[in-house]
Amino acid sequence: MRPNVERRPPVMADVARLAGVSHQTVSRVLNDHPNVRAETRTRVMRAIDQLGYRRNLVARALVTKHSRTLGVVSFDTTLYGPASTVYGIEQAARDAGYFVSIVSLRTIDRAGVNDAIGYLAEQGVDGIVVVAPQRSAARALDDLPAGMPAVAVEGWHQGEVSVVSVDQVEGARLATSHLLDLGHETVWHVSGPADWLEAEGRIEGWRAVLTAAGRPVPGMLTGDWSPRSGYRAGKELAAMAGDVTAVFVANDQMALGLLRAFTEEGVKVPEQISIVGFDDIPESEFFSPPLTTIRQDFGAVGRRSIDVLLRQIESGEALPHERLVVPPQFVLRGSTAAR
Amino acid sequence: MRPNVERRPPVMADVARLAGVSHQTVSRVLNDHPNVRAETRTRVMRAIDQLGYRRNLVARALVTKHSRTLGVVSFDTTLYGPASTVYGIEQAARDAGYFVSIVSLRTIDRAGVNDAIGYLAEQGVDGIVVVAPQRSAARALDDLPAGMPAVAVEGWHQGEVSVVSVDQVEGARLATSHLLDLGHETVWHVSGPADWLEAEGRIEGWRAVLTAAGRPVPGMLTGDWSPRSGYRAGKELAAMAGDVTAVFVANDQMALGLLRAFTEEGVKVPEQISIVGFDDIPESEFFSPPLTTIRQDFGAVGRRSIDVLLRQIESGEALPHERLVVPPQFVLRGSTAAR
DNA sequence: GCCCTAGGTGTTAGCGCTAACAGTTAGAAA
DNA sequence: TTTCTAACTGTTAGCGCTAACACCTAGGGC
Numbered sequence: 001m002r003p004n005v006e007r008r009p010p011v012m013a014d015v016a017r018l019a020g021v022s023h024q025t026v027s028r029v030l031n032d033h034p035n036v037r038a039e040t041r042t043r044v045m046r047a048i049d050q051l052g053y054r055r056n057l058v059a060r061a062l063v064t065k066h067s068r069t070l071g072v073v074s075f076d077t078t079l080y081g082p083a084s085t086v087y088g089i090e091q092a093a094r095d096a097g098y099f100v101s102i103v104s105l106r107t108i109d110r111a112g113v114n115d116a117i118g119y120l121a122e123q124g125v126d127g128i129v130v131v132a133p134q135r136s137a138a139r140a141l142d143d144l145p146a147g148m149p150a151v152a153v154e155g156w157h158q159g160e161v162s163v164v165s166v167d168q169v170e171g172a173r174l175a176t177s178h179l180l181d182l183g184h185e186t187v188w189h190v191s192g193p194a195d196w197l198e199a200e201g202r203i204e205g206w207r208a209v210l211t212a213a214g215r216p217v218p219g220m221l222t223g224d225w226s227p228r229s230g231y232r233a234g235k236e237l238a239a240m241a242g243d244v245t246a247v248f249v250a251n252d253q254m255a256l257g258l259l260r261a262f263t264e265e266g267v268k269v270p271e272q273i274s275i276v277g278f279d280d281i282p283e284s285e286f287f288s289p290p291l292t293t294i295r296q297d298f299g300a301v302g303r304r305s306i307d308v309l310l311r312q313i314e315s316g317e318a319l320p321h322e323r324l325v326v327p328p329q330f331v332l333r334g335s336t337a338a339r
Numbered sequence: 340m341r342p343n344v345e346r347r348p349p350v351m352a353d354v355a356r357l358a359g360v361s362h363q364t365v366s367r368v369l370n371d372h373p374n375v376r377a378e379t380r381t382r383v384m385r386a387i388d389q390l391g392y393r394r395n396l397v398a399r400a401l402v403t404k405h406s407r408t409l410g411v412v413s414f415d416t417t418l419y420g421p422a423s424t425v426y427g428i429e430q431a432a433r434d435a436g437y438f439v440s441i442v443s444l445r446t447i448d449r450a451g452v453n454d455a456i457g458y459l460a461e462q463g464v465d466g467i468v469v470v471a472p473q474r475s476a477a478r479a480l481d482d483l484p485a486g487m488p489a490v491a492v493e494g495w496h497q498g499e500v501s502v503v504s505v506d507q508v509e510g511a512r513l514a515t516s517h518l519l520d521l522g523h524e525t526v527w528h529v530s531g532p533a534d535w536l537e538a539e540g541r542i543e544g545w546r547a548v549l550t551a552a553g554r555p556v557p558g559m560l561t562g563d564w565s566p567r568s569g570y571r572a573g574k575e576l577a578a579m580a581g582d583v584t585a586v587f588v589a590n591d592q593m594a595l596g597l598l599r600a601f602t603e604e605g606v607k608v609p610e611q612i613s614i615v616g617f618d619d620i621p622e623s624e625f626f627s628p629p630l631t632t633i634r635q636d637f638g639a640v641g642r643r644s645i646d647v648l649l650r651q652i653e654s655g656e657a658l659p660h661e662r663l664v665v666p667p668q669f670v671l672r673g674s675t676a677a678r
Numbered sequence: 679g680c681c682c683t684a685g686g687t688g689t690t691a692g693c694g695c696t697a698a699c700a701g702t703t704a705g706a707a708a
Numbered sequence: 709t710t711t712c713t714a715a716c717t718g719t720t721a722g723c724g725c726t727a728a729c730a731c732c733t734a735g736g737g738c
Binding site: 363 | 685
């Protein structure tokens with residue numbers, strides 16, 4: 001490292017010297033300590049302005065043991081769901097005066113999540129949010145550093161850590177019931193990939209409703225959340241157009257793929273086949289036809305998870321683990337019709 | 340702050356004691372300093388394992404003056420473009436051994452961006468990436484803290500800072516030329532909101548091609564990037580279906596809105612009107628019809644911006660400001676046809 | 679034997695801040 | 709008056725780490 005030519009940035013001592021007080025008094029002003037004379041305070045403030053002083057939060061964190069930074073471990077923040085969740089987290093954290101340090105995993109497995117948590121711990125974060133949509137990722141929460149406040153989002157867990165998630169099972173119930181209520185004999189399902197907790201929850205809800213209604217449970221198609229995989233599933237379903245009259249698709253992107261495949265094959269939606277999606281991405285309302293779907297309030301999930309995490313951090317002790325569930329919402333549009 | 344019941348995490352001195360060396364030797368091992376005997380190194384490593392020691396990067400940052408953290412200021416990371424860019428930034432940063440601290444602004448204005456930069460500076464980031472798609476945000480880069488390495492993404496700037504962006508003008512040229520080449524008399528444009536640099540660049544490229552070809556430049560419709568605004572524009576254009584034969588839409592989401600409006604009004608795409616979008620979001624390929632569009636490589640933009648920023652940081656001095664341009668790519672699909 | 683060098687290690691100081699405590703003053707209470 | 713208290717401010721220590729330097733040893737050249 002070569003010597004830096006420009007003057008070093010001002011530190012507290014510089015402000016103190018200029019204001020004619022001790023550095024401790026400057027610290028008190030900065031931290032809104034009550035016992036500072038008004039006149040002294042303004043003198044210090046003036047000195048701060050004059051020097052363009054900014055306090056060094058790194059030094060502060062070293063002594064207070066609090067960095068006011070939260071770590072977020074997520075997966076493919078390009079997707080609407082994770083992106084919205086992380087956005088909600090970031091907003092809520094900043095409103096509470098915390099920074100957010102993000103690690104986006106390319107592949108999500110226990111080792112990767114563990115590494116990420118380790119890095120964040122070294123960095124001195126006060127707590128960690130893990131967006132853990134897969135079983136393997138969720139398991140990494142078992143070996144959190146001792147005493148590290150944490151919360152799982154969209155994860156599954158048994159008591160080791162608090163979890164905030166949308167009620168996937170209930171969402172699937174809403175979707176499936178809607179289709180049965182319209183008079184369909186049964187409902188097919190295009191699921192998300194195995195190992196994903198959301199996919200599992202949606203399968204569970206779908207199956208539960210069919211079983212409770214005494215309907216046959218058709219074979220299930222599996223996609224990978226992408227429109228392309230929905231397109232492939234759509235081609236298969238179109239070939240069975242006579243038998244299939246209603247499909248619950250595990251997310252809106254795949255539903256778009258189905259719609260495209262059906263259009264190509266001349267299958268009319270909703271006249272011949274009704275479709276319900278999941279997520280309510282901003283595009284869904286403008287699909288042709290507009291997609292009936294289940295809305296997930298990702299922003300609420302993000303905010304709730306920060307609530308839970310901050311309560312843990314600020315209490316300074318291990319709180320009992322909560323399981324917070326955000327309700328999904330049914331959104332009726334044009335892709336479903338009575339049989 | 341109440342007393343913490345559990346033992347404090349081990350520090351370097353604890354490792355040193357257990358390994359029977361000085362803390363400095365532990366530091367040397369951790370930093371891969373060459374002059375450490377192999378036997379000593381393994382002894383230290385063993386002690387580290389045994390205690391589960393993790394070094395405190397906050398303390399390290401205080402003395403080295405480098406936090407190995409980069410700040411990112413962005414806007415609405417729910418949208419595909421910003422989300423993908425931020426993802427690319429995060430990946431590239433982590434590959435280079437840096438953390439990423441993110442601030443997502445709700446509204447993007449000079450004051451907001453300035454505040455965000457200020458927070459990040461206090462936090463001790465080594466450099467800042469500002470995703471500054473609006474003129475007002477880009478201007479905030481004029482008052483960066485002295486000596487803070489920074490790079491603007493999708494921004495516009497005159498020499499104060501390096502900029503990495505996709506060539507919007509060229510993308511618009513590609514779109515417009517394609518439509519003229521297909522034999523359309525002229526091309527209409529649904530633009531992004533005013534003050535957005537991307538919107539301006541796309542207007543510029545569109546207009547330039549029309550003017551160069553001696554074609555009339557039709558009145559322009561303006562949206563806000565949302566599918567809904569595209570839908571509204573589509574309704575207007577459908578009413579003029581005889582005159583309008585080709586539309587260049589400033590992003591794919593609005594193009595989807597147009598498609599929906601045209602479907603409702605019975606306007607056939609591409610038979611009656613051809614449409615070209617911009618972005619190539621994952622959904623575009625599965626619109627009906629699949630959307631001809633201009634692909635932006637957001638990942639590349641993110642990676643390049645980190646390249647530029649790290650070069651600045653690691654050189655330790657003010658490098659000349661660069662203007663890096665990532666080429667857009669034309670993607671032919673089914674929403675355009677010859678006149 | 680001497681010196682010199684290089685490898686390996688320990689000692690000390692200090693990064694910029696806050697916490698804890700130690701004054702100092704002024705005014706109220708005794 | 710004295711004494712106490714509260715309000716305000718300064719002094720000191722130390723968070724956990726790295727940089728700089730000091731110090732040992734062993735081995736080679738003379």
